[in-house]
Amino acid sequence: MNDSTPIRRRVRTATGGISDSRVNDAKTQSQYQPYKDAAWGFINHWYPALFSEELGEDAVEGIQICGIPIVLRRVNGKVFALKDQCIHRGVRLSAKPMCFDKKSITCWYHGFTFDLETGTLVTIVANEEDKLIGTTGITSYPVQEVCGMIFVFVRADDFPDADVPPLSHDLPVRFPERSEEFPHPLWPAAPSILDENAVALGMHRTGFTNWRIACENGFDNAHILVHKDNTIVQAMNWVLPLGILPTSDDCISPIEDEDGPKGMMQWLFTDRWAPVLENKMLDIKVEGLNGRFYRTSVVLPGVLMVENWPEEHIVQYEWYVPITEDTHEYWEVLVKVCPDEKAQKDFKYRFDRVFLPLCLHGFNDCDLYAREAMHDFYADGTGWDNEQLVSTDVSPITWRKIASRWNRGIAPPGRGVENATKHSPIKYRRLSEGKAPGYFVEKIND
């Protein structure tokens, strides 16, 4: 038996000296209570729903965001989004799309027909005179399509059209308009999906953990370890530091202008963060540092921007779109300005051959498993109570506070939808068929 006194898990006993912004004490925690409550995501925000190419003319698809079932239909090129749950008996319209004209979508079950634009119940196929018609409907969601991506403003049923903010308020800051405020000493300007000639290439897939856990990994500066053996790192001969440490309290800038996105920018690869090259106790030393200089920021409702990544003139965006309280749709999108067809083709070629396999997979696959590895700890509340944070966790703490301050609403738990009931027999049947719960509605095959 070992004689020394074991030190067991217990409350941290730090004794001052550390900057307040880095302490996760009860006062700090109370400042991000809204974030802790947002298991089902923040509502009244813009989220990516599909890539444009996933919804052809006249196509119908069903997805779920923040516990809300959403059906999308494209007519004459324009995309419409409605709540994907018939007011009558609650089936999803998208399960078996039925459309009789270009202005409406009809429920395949009893013929309830809704106006695509407003969601109003405009007729019932075999019941034209019913008194319900015109008096009720399903919620409609504003849609904006840009750069090959379809964005939906996922809102509460009573959120007024007049208050819908522009998409740009839920996207990362845009350059060069914010260059003065957020100068980028080491790298070229970073393109936005809103830029002219911007091209977005990427993928999305379901991550099996809460969106916040995923998001916090996205801009986490302290997990470089996970990536050290990645193929892209080795292929590029990058030599990563062991990590980077904040050197001052202004290592992170809040992004809180009234008329724009809300989030934070991390001053990575400036003197506000110091690379760490060795650990004496463990006798580890990094030689010949050959870094990849990137900068990360994150804005509501949970959008990551990695500038200058995975190479110059490219930005990687990531979204962690809440599906339920324990699944999210993970979006990885690379954006580059391609002024002509040749540039587009080259970008697409390099995306297919290098970035998709080695970065979006490869490198980010590691992030995905790290995120999922945290799930059990946070799923039952244990993590929120027991996590012991350190100085590098200034990033998630700052984010949690800002997100708590500026979100437009906390999504209530999903009701009456798949996965709201954890033990649905339909889920069990699908599991027995080898299908995990995910983002898309399963279409009915006659």
Added chain:
Amino acid sequence: MNDSTPIRRRVRTATGGISDSRVNDAKTQSQYQPYKDAAWGFINHWYPALFSEELGEDAVEGIQICGIPIVLRRVNGKVFALKDQCIHRGVRLSAKPMCFDKKSITCWYHGFTFDLETGTLVTIVANEEDKLIGTTGITSYPVQEVCGMIFVFVRADDFPDADVPPLSHDLPVRFPERSEEFPHPLWPAAPSILDENAVALGMHRTGFTNWRIACENGFDNAHILVHKDNTIVQAMNWVLPLGILPTSDDCISPIEDEDGPKGMMQWLFTDRWAPVLENKMLDIKVEGLNGRFYRTSVVLPGVLMVENWPEEHIVQYEWYVPITEDTHEYWEVLVKVCPDEKAQKDFKYRFDRVFLPLCLHGFNDCDLYAREAMHDFYADGTGWDNEQLVSTDVSPITWRKIASRWNRGIAPPGRGVENATKHSPIKYRRLSEGKAPGYFVEKIND
């Protein structure tokens, strides 16, 4: 952004004029509260358990109805049914059938032996003198076998034998004895499984939703849309209307005679229901109507009769037998009187070649998915609170009220049985092996 005011999901704002029977207001809802409480089914009713051919001489099978595990054994042609849960340590007798004589069934685990007729603990294999013997036992269930089907009276433990009603009280009304009351202007007399020379051919399978949701689809007149593309419809050159609408409050007759089944009969294809041939707004019109004239009724504990379907002289029965609160065993049975062997053979041939693939599958597969598509909406109570019903929903509302009034008891949630515990590790193991939860006990293989 769209300027018009979106109409979102909200409480219906109908303003009078509609018949009371069609309004699903708080008062109406309170009239069917017992039905809303009957998630696990109605107890003290007759349910089909197995087709006769599924239980050969000396065979033992285990099933579950209304959350109650039931073991069936056939001896000298007669079927016995007992609670399938040993009083000792609770294992299911049917998991590994052990019978030492023709009067009893023995638990394979510790030898507790129960009288087949009464359920009394008559001996313990290696403990003949135990004081428990003769003082306790398991509940027995009355059994009746008719027309190739085994029916079990699924009762509460304290329901007296003397009060067991005849099977006919839990079957649809029988003709010609009810012909005066329910004349059938357009079709021939409808056979009953109780008729001499009646032949029942059919199938049963597990449906992954609550039994009520399934049942309400069975007699639902407003979902003809779902079936318009079905192969049987096209093969027969039927031209279905878009739907049918009730034209008066007597469109449905309650079946409430003291000494018989309780339910309702719908006067379809009479002047009390009008076929709908067009929808002007959607510019749909049905030409050359060539209907299939059927009539539907439903009686407790949830038995559908479709007369004159899928062809003359045939009746389709359906049962939605509750297994748990979210699964049911779906029975589809066609009945025809076949006075001789030739007629039986012909019916069987047509059943195998036409009715089984195109009707019980094909046509009714569409009903099954429609039923399952409603599950999520109702499973967490959302549907019961939020459904917005219309004039055609006079059918489910009438049924809910009648079922609330006449059922013989609300089954309590299953206890100590498979699927009562949603997250049983055994369920998880089976899911990992590709097996969905269902109706039959999984037999143990040594």
Added chain:
Amino acid sequence: MNDSTPIRRRVRTATGGISDSRVNDAKTQSQYQPYKDAAWGFINHWYPALFSEELGEDAVEGIQICGIPIVLRRVNGKVFALKDQCIHRGVRLSAKPMCFDKKSITCWYHGFTFDLETGTLVTIVANEEDKLIGTTGITSYPVQEVCGMIFVFVRADDFPDADVPPLSHDLPVRFPERSEEFPHPLWPAAPSILDENAVALGMHRTGFTNWRIACENGFDNAHILVHKDNTIVQAMNWVLPLGILPTSDDCISPIEDEDGPKGMMQWLFTDRWAPVLENKMLDIKVEGLNGRFYRTSVVLPGVLMVENWPEEHIVQYEWYVPITEDTHEYWEVLVKVCPDEKAQKDFKYRFDRVFLPLCLHGFNDCDLYAREAMHDFYADGTGWDNEQLVSTDVSPITWRKIASRWNRGIAPPGRGVENATKHSPIKYRRLSEGKAPGYFVEKIND
């Protein structure tokens, strides 16, 4: 309809005469309330974690016992065990083992590094100066390796090293030191894993039920029926009795010496238990009894010893190690003293050819399914309330009382770990991939 009055499940109406120790009345039940509370197992006890050969030099494995995630690492032949949950973001260290030296284990995610011996946070790879270092850590678990098995003392975070009992206190009684107290009239001395030259051969696998249900099957004398058709029984020409019955209240001796294991010894194959050879009512008679004379005992925290089984000079040990409240790791180990290499080789040969296929599988597979068959009955509490015990159940009742009296703590429900959250999406994903929840951590594959 059957005229006799059915006897349904009800409270037992025994009327005296039976010894108190056999009655499972409210008073008796209150005496084993702690046992009923111990769904997640007893904590502060020694449990087998791995066979030595499952953890090679420098290997790392993660398991879960009593809801506690545990990581094991072997360095210079010595095994260390720590709580397998990083204090930072809660990931399991074992999911992707990372070790920079022989004294520590590092979290693969953010580089938190823990002393193998004490669990203290000794450094963070890229954050050497963080104030958290040295002030906190993860719980360490005493380890003892004996006879090819690694035992871990699974303790509460605040259980002091000084109070850790010797392993022998959580193992069955040892002979010949206890021979006087527990003479074994019919069989040779029984080896202990603590004996010089003892060899332990066995296997472990996950059982899908609560550990108590499994354990009570282990020493249950009344289920011989389950085994009558087993291949080993037929191969050896054993003729088993139908069962055995206690003949007096001293049929079981408590093992309660202050300085040793706590449990009970059953005086099987003595005049305190009578073999049962026939059941007159069922007309069953055993002829030419050719028994296998064994003796069983069980001690905390749930260790079975079957002496003289499956043949002379061998003991079968079984452990039912709680993983969660509804899964356990089932250990089956045969122990024999093999003084030389020849004896070891012979034992191994016979183990591989006979004992492993016919006993640990074969015979004990029957026990495993019997245990799992009880799960549903007990999982929701039904079994604990409704089981109707008989005279042979003096064994579980005695065990329940002794375990309640002498356990060193009731494990609290697991928190923040796999399977604590029943409906983890990660579990669902794994089920969809055909993986049932189990004992080992799933390693991350880059």
